[in-house]
Every structure is written in C-alpha cells, then in structure tokens.
Amino acid sequence: MWFRNDLRLRDNKALYAAAARAKLGSKKSVIGLFVISEKEWASHDEAPIKIDFWIRNLVVLKRSLEKLHIPLIVKKAATGSQVVELIESTVKGMDVSHVFWNVEYMVDEMRRDAAVLKALTKNPGIYVEQHDDQGVVPPKEMKNKIGEGHTSFESFRSTWNTLVETDPHYLQLLPVPEANPIEAKQLYAEYFNASVPPYHPHSLDMSEIEQLYPAGEDAAHERLRAFIENKIMRYHLTKDSLTEEDDTKLSPYLSNGVLSTRQCVAAARAANNNKIIVGNEGVRTWIKEIIWREFYRHVLVFYPRVCKNRAFKPPTDSIRWSSDDRKFQIWCQGKTGYPIIDAGMRQLNATGYMHSRIRMLVACFLVKDLLISWQKGEKYFMSHLIDGEFSFNNGSWQWCASTGAESQPYFRVFNPVVQSQKFDPVGDYIRHWVPELKGLSDKQVHDPYHAMSAKEFGKLTYPKPIVDHSEARKKFVEEYKRVLVQK
Template sequence: MKLVWLRRDLRSIDNTALNRALESGEPVAALFIATPKQWERHDMAPVQADLLYRRLFELQKELDKYDVPLLYRQCDDFTQSLDLVMDVASELTADHIFVNKEYEINETLRDERAAQLCHDAKIGWSQFDDKCVMTPGTVLNQQGEYFKVFTPFKKAWLKKMSWPTIAKTVSASQRAPLSNMAQQWLWSKDQAFDYPRVDSRDYAVDFDSIRQQLRAFCQQAMDEYHTQRDFPAEDGTSLLSPYLTIGALSPRQCMARLHEETLSRPMSEGATTWLSEVIWREFYQHLVYFEPRLCKGENFHRWANHIHWQHNDDYFQTWCQGRTGYPIVDAAMRQLNHTGWMHNRLRMIVASFLTKDLHIHWHHGERYFMRQLVDGDYASNNGGWQWCASTGCDGQPYFRIFNPTTQSEKFDPTGKFIRRWVPELSELDNKTIHQPWKATQTLNYPKPIVDHKAEREVTLSLYKQAKGNE
C-alpha cells in the first residue's frame, strides 16, 4: 500500500503526490494530521481552521471516488506528527510515503526528518514540487542567483513558463482492507479537532463550487480586473486566495483556466494583471525557499534592523479595533475582524499606516493578520508586510508612504465601502466622509490619533537614520 500525507494540498485534482501514488497501481490511502499546538505557534486564524475542517469532509467524498480512504490523526506539533505518520504507515504496512513539499523552514525541517525516518525503516519517501507553477530554484538571474526584486523575477518567470495542463487523476486499484485500528482513523465528525474555529460558511468547500468560482471570475470579471481590483466597494477580485492557501485549488489550475479563456483572443490587460498576482504569490514562495531567515522574523534588508520602532500598545489596539480616526483604515480593519478577509489595496493602506504613521514594527501587524485572515499564508503575508514596511524586496525606496486620506478619496470616491463598515459616518457627504474631522456636525467617531503629515516626516527621519547606520 502507498500512503499520501496531505498537508496544505487538500485536493484530489492536480495533486502531484496523490497522482504519483495512484500511478503505482497499488492501493492508496491518504492521511491528514492536525497539529493544533503548531498551528497556534504559526498563528493560524480560527476562520481558516474552520475552512480547513469543512474542506476535509468534501475531500473525503472526492477521494472516495478514487477508492482512497482519508485517514485522520491529531497531535500537538510537527515533531509528534513524525511519529504518527510512521505509526500509520506501519499499521497499513505501507511501503512508500508520498508528500508535496512546503518551503517554510519548520515544514522543511519536518520533512527532512521524515525522510530520514523512512530511510531507517526501509520505507520509500517521495516528495514533489507541487505548490508553485515554477519550482523554486528554477527562476534565477544570469549570475545563477535568486531575484530580489519582483519585476525582473516576473520577466524571467514568464520567459521560462509554459502553460500547464492539468493531469487527470487516475483511479486506484481496489482498496486494500483496513485494519480495525485504521478504520477508527477515518475522518469523521467524531474525530477530535482541538483548535478554535470561527464560521467560514461564506466560502464553499466542495470542488465543483470552487472550480465554478474560478471559471466565473475568468469569464465575467477577469478582463476588467485591472480597473476594478483596487476598489474595495466593488466585487472586482477573484476571492480564490483562501482555496490556494489550504490547497483546495492549485495555481496551475488558475493558470490552465486563464489559458483556456484566452486561447482564441489576445490576453486582455485585466488577464495580464491577474497573472501578475499569481506571479507575486510565486515570488514570495521562492523567497522563503532561498531565505529561511524570513521564517524567523528577520528583515530582508539588514539595514532595517536599525529602524527605531516606537511601539505604543494603545495605538496598536486602536488600529486593531478600527478606531484610528482615519475612515479607510478603520473600515478595512473592521472588515478584517468581521469577515476574516481584507481587500488587497486595503492591506497595503493599513500596513503602511501601522508601520509609517504609528511607527509600530511590522511583526505586530503581520501576526495580527495571520490570526484573522482566512487566506493567511506565511510567505505572502510576510512578503506583503515587509513590502509595505520597506524592509523587504521592493524596487521602490523607503519613502513610499501611503496617505490614508488620498488613498481613500481615490479608491473609495463615493465612500460606499466606508459607509458599510463605519456606519457612524454614513450621513456625511462624499467629500467629508474621507476627512470627518472637518465635519460641522457632532460625530460618534474618534479624531485622528496622529497627524499623517507630521508622522511622514518622522518616518523619513527614522529610515534615513537606519540606512545611515547600515
């Protein structure tokens, strides 16, 4: 028997490890191990845990079509998961374990140890690059080094990329009988899942619905993506990121659908822009592969170690609660707290505000996002926060500082998004709603906690000093 150890690849379609196991022609079982203490250390959001939990039930149905049982176990952390996976392999008399690689440092170390345990037990171990369209290490500059800026990475990525085709999942041979103990390991509602969960019902978890969402976006919204994606009041994004995060959908599936939709016509500007977002995801995955220190909370640029952060817990809590006095910042944070998701343009605005208006270390914002986001992915979240804080990979200098008022006026011009999430401002006109401190009426809304113009100058001084101490 072959054993497939599933992690952040919760799909039956376009799953390299699963396909390779099925191609053996022997019976196959799949295993998922919950690690709540590890998830807690990694700041998994309860809403993401619920999405993952619900996805397991649908995945079980999908795998059953291929005669593959889904087994489930729970332990504290990655270290304990190694003993569990070996125990399950022994119980099933599995002679080979198949996995898809993860590139973060804890996950990499876990798999290195697992490979050694399999070698010692004379069990086969096969791991595959499945998480990205282009395998980390295959997109390099002319000196054979990894790219440290996105635009040249994108150009090289596009030059090397060939449009993927999605391999059909083959049927397994007849399922081998499971032992009584293994029968008890089948995923069910009776199994322990000891991690806090927050309702994720706004996100479908069956494959047909996920696929239809991908198709609908590509057919109906993708061509206008470049004009609509920055406006949070509009339904202009794909909302596929939660599925990519838990692996219910692969980036190759996104690419294949994009290719299918543009076969008979030139690729639109919207399609090209959406493709760039897929490549951004790849870029950050490649970075954590080449720079494990990013997974240890280090700044990408070492000069940033000299930035003198001015952490103020009252300011931080006010930011978290959406009570800063800047409407677009507050609306964004309330959206995050209520839904577990935030529009990408807003992620940049609130991150810039925390780091460059409040001068609070990006670590705090990064961690808060992970604890709230249904699509929290370490590489993308870390990359995004360091980009906004100007401590990470970025072709722009550190003096890019978002003005929350002008961003609000530009990307929510009528205040539609603000009115939804900051209803205490709903009666203001379309101009004053972006600067409620200028309103003539009394509002149940705080004054700005800082003056953006003044804090911008503080940031420029702090960063200039840090670079001078490099």
C-alpha cells in the same frame, strides 16, 4: 499520501504519483493521511477561521476520496514533534512501503519534513517521495544571471513568463488519480466510517462564512470559472474596486491548496488564446498578481532569513520601532480616526478577509504612520486572515514597510485620506464598515475630523485621528534615513 495544504484531487502531483505507484504494490491502494496539529498551527499564528476552512475542506476531500475507495485517516498530534512519531507509527502500523507528500517551503515545515523523512527511511523497505507542487515553476528552478535567487520582481516575472510561455509542461494539469480497487472499501472500513473532528473555535457567524467560502474543489472551480467567463477581461479596470462582487476571493482556496496555481494560470491562458505575455490586459494583469505569489515563495526559499522574523534588507532590522501597545490595539480594533483604515481593520475582524488595496493601506499606516513594526502587523494579519499564507503575508508586509526584496520606496507613504478619496470615492466601503459615519456626506466621510465643525464632529461617536499624518510621515522617513546612513 500525507495531505497538508494541498486538499484536492485534481492536479495534485504527490497524490497522482502515489496512486500510480500503488498499482505496483501488493495492496494496490493509496491511503490518505492528514494530521491535525493545533500546537504547530498556533505557533504559526494560523487564524481559527483559516483552520475552520481547512477542516471544512478536509470533510469534502474525505468524501471525494471515498468515491475513489481511498480512505483518509485524520489524526491529532498533541505537539509538533509528535507529528513525526505519529506518521512513522501509522506508516509502520499499516505496512506502507511508499510515502508521498508535496513540499512546503517554510523553514519549520522543511525541518519537520526532514525529521519525518529521516524517521521513515531508517526503516528498510520504506521510501519517501516529495513533489514540488506549490506554484507553477518550482522556486529552485529559477535563478538570476549569477545563479542566485531573484530579488527584483520584474526580472523574476520576465524569466517566469518566458519559461511558462515556451515550455508547455509547466501548465500540464494532472487528472484525478486512479481509484483504489473496490476491496479497499472493506479493508479500510474503519477509516471510511470515521468522521473528521469538528472545529469551530471562533466567534464569527458561521452561516455567513460558509456562504462566502463554500468548501471543496467544486466550489473553488465554480468560482474560478465564473471569474474567467465574466470578469477576467476587465480585471485591470476592477482590481482596485472595493465592491464585494469585484473580488475573486480565490485566495483562501489557493492558500489551502483546494485550487492549484497551475489551474488558475492555465484557465487564464486558455481565455487569452493560449498566451501569457501578450493579449488581453485583464488576463495579463491577473496573471501578474499570481506571479507575485510565486515571487514571494521564491524569495522565502532563497532567503530563508525572512522566516525568522528578519527583514529581507538587513539594515532595516535596526529601525527603532515604537513599543506603544495602546496605539497598536487601536489599530487592531479599527479606531484610529482614519475611516478607510478603520473600515479595513473592521472588515478583517468581522470576516477574516480584507481587499488587497486596503491591506496595503492599513499595513503602510501601521508601519509608517504609527511606526509600529511590520512583524506585529504581519502576526495580527496571519492570526485573522482566512487566506493567511506565510510567504505572501510576509512578502507583502515587507513590501509595505520598505524592508522587503522588492518593496515600496521608504519615502512613499500613503496619505490615508487621499487614498480613501481615490479608492472609495463615494465612501460606500467606509459607511458599510464604520456605521457611525453612515450619515456623513461623500466629502466628510473620508476625514470627518477636519471636514466637520468641532461641534458637529463632537456629536459623532468616532475618534479623532490618532496621529497627524504629515508629522508621522516625517518621523518615519527620518528614522529610515538614519538606518540607511548607518549602513
């Protein structure tokens, strides 16, 4: 079983199938394999904090597998292409007959898997089985009325809801796989004795990060349970709240596959009298967020150009973006002079996480106020987020930039001050992340440059706004219209 971003025992389709198949083989055993491929990860801008979380989860997974007498072999590949050789040599060297994995849908991953498949199956007696495990409904099972991929979220959601509500197999959860025979302990002793190589190449405070995101399936399920029992019914009222306790922070567990989307939806459905389409508003709103995950993955599968740095709406590829790197760096550092934007970017830099509402604001600001390309923001997010996942990150950035499948209208440009007053009314979020504004009143804190006298503002160690919002908005809208006319 080749583990990738599916680091769990429960409800893991490929692992379950591997264990069932193993019972028919001569050694009756499953062997787990994980390949650390730092070059490949770097080329996908995977954040060090995310890799660190991956590795911490791998350690827990190894321990859990051990209880089932299943060894987990962890190998390092120097390059992406070495992954293929490494898997082939491991499979042949250990006399493995069947190789299982769960499909990853990004273009590079599909190419890599095709190469592994080819290398393995050219050997007589080696078979490969791939499973659609990511998500509730496999992306290719959903098509619109003319047999193509959906491009509208609402039509996707309605089809998804009907399928999942009416066909119980989508939410049937698989149990922990059967254990290997006890003899496997001896047979694979060297792998049980080996440990996962440590990985801490980032400067963030690990004790805090480990507390915020404890590793392992049990921790993920505890977080899900607490949310379902205590908060889901009010999710529609709290989802935009910026207070720490209101975020579920399940996304890192979902992105690493420590938790499956099916497990989340099944738990939410159970709390809602086994309904998805009707019932409690909090539950339905939360499931809707999960459906966004499914939608963006679906878009990527049907329209793989989005994997190649291209906009979903091709004409918007010719928007003339600014190449002002100084402004980009100022945005990255959270020094734009717009407190809500700066708070968000500083939260991201310090913790690898940012609240969803704030992600929208900072993304919209980069693209529409600074006219800097969404690709630059997408890359920066990916290289800093603990929950970074290509399809949701790309889909969400394109939503904010009005270049995506289902996106914000181009003329809708968030006013960062108005949004700040709306979502952080008393300014606590800003004061936490922008301590130089701690002493300001609730009114001043959203827009100190305009809400204070020049003399008072001058005493702050805080920059004045990097752009004038209404002028910047006009510029973006004009540029977008130019592109529309050209089309």
